[in-house]
Each structure stands twice: as structure tokens, then as C-alpha cells.
Amino acid sequence: MTTAKRDTYTPETLLTVAVRIFNERGYDGTSMEHLSRAAGISKSSIYHHVAGKEELLRRAVSRALDALFAILDEPDAGRGRAVERVEYVTRRTVGVLMAELPYVTLLLRVRGNTTTERWALERRREFDQRVADLLKAAAAEGDLRADVDTRLATRLLFGMVNSLVEWYRPQPGGGYEGEQVAEAVVRMAFDGLRSGG
Amino acid sequence: MTTAKRDTYTPETLLTVAVRIFNERGYDGTSMEHLSRAAGISKSSIYHHVAGKEELLRRAVSRALDALFAILDEPDAGRGRAVERVEYVTRRTVGVLMAELPYVTLLLRVRGNTTTERWALERRREFDQRVADLLKAAAAEGDLRADVDTRLATRLLFGMVNSLVEWYRPQPGGGYEGEQVAEAVVRMAFDGLRSGG
Structure with missing residues (x-):
């Protein structure tokens, strides 16, 4: 949908996006791919901030x-x-x-x-x-x-x-x-x- | 999981199974395949009773x-x-x-x-x-x-x-x-x- 943006995310702002997607799709129904698309950054950029989606859930x-x-x-x-x-x-x-x-x-x-x-x-x-x-x-x-x-x-x-x-x-x-x-x-x-x- | 049973379902008993699966998986997450497996009857047997999963939801x-x-x-x-x-x-x-x-x-x-x-x-x-x-x-x-x-x-x-x-x-x-x-x-x-x- 959007072209990859330069990664200006912090763990905090990434969390805001993740929570919105978890609530929309359910935690089980959310993949790192979904998070990457919603945040407009690559999966490896997300892994730069957190170990995975379970860490986002915990935060x-x-x-x-x-x-x-x-x-x-x-x-x-x-x-x-x-x-x-x-x-x-x-x-x-x-x-x-x-x-x-x-x-x-x-x-x-x-x-x-x-x-x-x-x-x-x-x-x-x-x-x-x-x-x-x-x-x-x-x-x-x-x-x-x-x-x-x-x-x-x-x-x-x-x-x-x-x-x-x-x-x-x-x-x-x-x-x-x-x-x-x-x-x-x-x-x-x-x-x-x-x-x- | 189970081998296909002889179809002894009525629309009423099929509904009991469907509601359980809808509640477990969510309506969107339930396919006719899931219903067929849970009921232990073929999809065509289900279609013999109802037009599809939306009819089961409506009932x-x-x-x-x-x-x-x-x-x-x-x-x-x-x-x-x-x-x-x-x-x-x-x-x-x-x-x-x-x-x-x-x-x-x-x-x-x-x-x-x-x-x-x-x-x-x-x-x-x-x-x-x-x-x-x-x-x-x-x-x-x-x-x-x-x-x-x-x-x-x-x-x-x-x-x-x-x-x-x-x-x-x-x-x-x-x-x-x-x-x-x-x-x-x-x-x-x-x-x-x-x-x-």
C-alpha cells in the first residue's frame, strides 16, 4: 500500500501501530508481515526494535x-x-x-x-x-x-x-x-x- | 479426525455443532470444511440441509x-x-x-x-x-x-x-x-x- 518509509520508529511508536493491528485482526491473526505493512517499514527494521510480535504484546x-x-x-x-x-x-x-x-x-x-x-x-x-x-x-x-x-x-x-x-x-x-x-x-x-x- | 458418519443430522443438531465452531473460531474464521470436519459429515451433506454457513448463522x-x-x-x-x-x-x-x-x-x-x-x-x-x-x-x-x-x-x-x-x-x-x-x-x-x- 505504501512504499517503505525511512525507519523513524521508536519502540514506543511501533507499539501504537502494533496494538491497533492486534485489536483489528486479533493477536493470533496478526503476522510480522501485517505489522510490517501497517508500519510501512521492513520486517528486519521491526526486528531491530523488538524480538518479535510476542514482545510487542508484552509491552x-x-x-x-x-x-x-x-x-x-x-x-x-x-x-x-x-x-x-x-x-x-x-x-x-x-x-x-x-x-x-x-x-x-x-x-x-x-x-x-x-x-x-x-x-x-x-x-x-x-x-x-x-x-x-x-x-x-x-x-x-x-x-x-x-x-x-x-x-x-x-x-x-x-x-x-x-x-x-x-x-x-x-x-x-x-x-x-x-x-x-x-x-x-x-x-x-x-x-x-x-x-x- | 473422525471418519465420515452416516448423516443423521437434522438442521437443528447441525446448528448446535455450527454454533460451537463459530464461537470457537469466529464466524469469519469458519469454513464449510471446518463445519464438515466438526460434524463428521461431508460438505455436500451439509448443503443438503442449509444453503451455506450464512444460513446457519441466521438460524x-x-x-x-x-x-x-x-x-x-x-x-x-x-x-x-x-x-x-x-x-x-x-x-x-x-x-x-x-x-x-x-x-x-x-x-x-x-x-x-x-x-x-x-x-x-x-x-x-x-x-x-x-x-x-x-x-x-x-x-x-x-x-x-x-x-x-x-x-x-x-x-x-x-x-x-x-x-x-x-x-x-x-x-x-x-x-x-x-x-x-x-x-x-x-x-x-x-x-x-x-x-x-
Whole structure:
């Protein structure tokens, strides 16, 4: 499609292209040939930057995972009642998802066929478990309804949050603001849609 | 893998095999050859039952869509306050999703490359719109919190409900009961996780 460009890529910009193609074709369906064509540089130029497509995948999902785990170290994730902490983590998770949309999208689609994919799945489960632990602590502090099964609630909460990768698209000057979506998720999950109570 | 079996398939049993393969390989990634191998019958035997893989897709997603739209005609979906009706429809949607898991999974993965896929997407949007209308009516009746954006709430509600296809697996004698999951979804979405209120 394009003639080979002079290689002005850095590992970082190459990653942007790779993530887009992984999301379009699926990781399994992407060859080095596809990446080379999309980046407009030769395969050997790509190998100059990375060992192969699995390294690109590892870098991409690491970016999403690092951003997610960093949330847990923020001050507001560690102080106050557990229910406040888990609301905070939920709000920030939505924020990271929107800020790192292609990277989190890729992370959520990983299926576990390679070492890197299995590692990513494992880390994702670890993050989910940290949130489940917060919900459990909130239940123990009496701040959740008595009938809440925290394991099931964790799945439904992530179901709601992660669904954003399916429909949220940043639209400058239109669509939803990040803050608005994060607030809607937290209010729906913790206070419900019904008025009164 | 298997030697060709005598063709004892009906369109119905062939559909079961096709849906499994579509979900495993993706619709685009499935050839008649894959279906023939999975069913253990020749391609010409398959063509004896259906015109091609698109007809199998249409039958499969129709099964999911018919079950979903049937909910809207049930008596409890049409009487009482809108908030009760939308809670009922949500509970039953979870029920259909669990009862018709492979068919709804396929429906939710449809991407819109063929006439049948575009039709399925259109019907899905129609169903979502019917639920959005119910939420709007509930808001108009004053039964939703004043800050609820019903369009956004519809997306999050379906995000939560549809996430079930990613993790729910029927396990006789273990795991979650359908009723329990449906109730957890409705309580979380409408009353929230927090106690008190």
C-alpha cells in the first residue's frame, strides 16, 4: 500500500501501530508481515526494535496492567472505609480504561495461548482479586447489602466497567466525558439506578 | 479426525455443532470444511440441509433474538410501573442468556460484515432500544435517580448483563444458579451494592 518509509520508529511508536493491528485482526491473526505493512517499514527494521510480535504484546499489555496496578498504590485507594476505597478504585479503573483504551482493549481480549498471554491473564486475575478483596472488606465493615455475594459482584462490576471497550470512543466535543462515565458507573454499581432507597 | 458418519443430522443438531465452531473460531474464521470436519459429515451433506454457513448463522442468531424479543411480550413486561417492567425484563434477559448461552454468545460477537450480521446487529440495537425506552419511562415516572442518563445507563446495564457470556458456565451441582445471578444483576443495577441508602 505504501512504499517503505525511512525507519523513524521508536519502540514506543511501533507499539501504537502494533496494538491497533492486534485489536483489528486479533493477536493470533496478526503476522510480522501485517505489522510490517501497517508500519510501512521492513520486517528486519521491526526486528531491530523488538524480538518479535510476542514482545510487542508484552509491552502493550504491560502498559495497561501497570496503569491499573498503579491505581492500587494511590493514596485514596488505601485510606478510609473499604467501600470508599473500592468506589475510588472503580472510578479510577474507568479512567485508566478510557485513557489507555487500545491497550486495555487488547488486555481484555487476551486468551492465553502463549506464555505472555497466560502471564497477562494471571495479572488481570490478580487485579480483579484485589478489587474482590476490597469488596469483601466493605461487606465485613457492614457497608454492603447483606445479600451481596462479593465474588459475583466483582464479576458484574468488571463486566460493567470492561464493557466500555466495546462502545466508548473518545469524541472531542461530543459523546460522554470521562468523568461523567466514571461517575455513572460508580453510582449505578454502588447506589443503583432507583431513586429513594 | 473422525471418519465420515452416516448423516443423521437434522438442521437443528447441525446448528448446535455450527454454533460451537463459530464461537470457537469466529464466524469469519469458519469454513464449510471446518463445519464438515466438526460434524463428521461431508460438505455436500451439509448443503443438503442449509444453503451455506450464512444460513446457519441466521438460524443461530434468530434463536437468540427470538428468545430475547419474546420477553417483551410476557405479561409482566407490560404491566405495572416502568421500573418494575425494566427490572423484570433485565431478570428475564439474564435467564435467556444463560438458557441460550452459545446462541447469545454468537449474537454478541457478530460484527457486521455480511447481510445477516448487519441484520442481527440491527435487531440487537432494537432490543436495547426497547429497554432504553423502559428506562426512560421509569425516569419520567420519577422512579430513577435524577442524575441517571438513561442512554448511558442502558449501555452499562447491558455491559453487566452481557458480560455473563464471558464467565458464566453452567455447572451442574456447582457454581451459581441462574436465579441467583439474575437476582444479583437486578439488585446491583437498581439498588446498588451499598447497604442503607
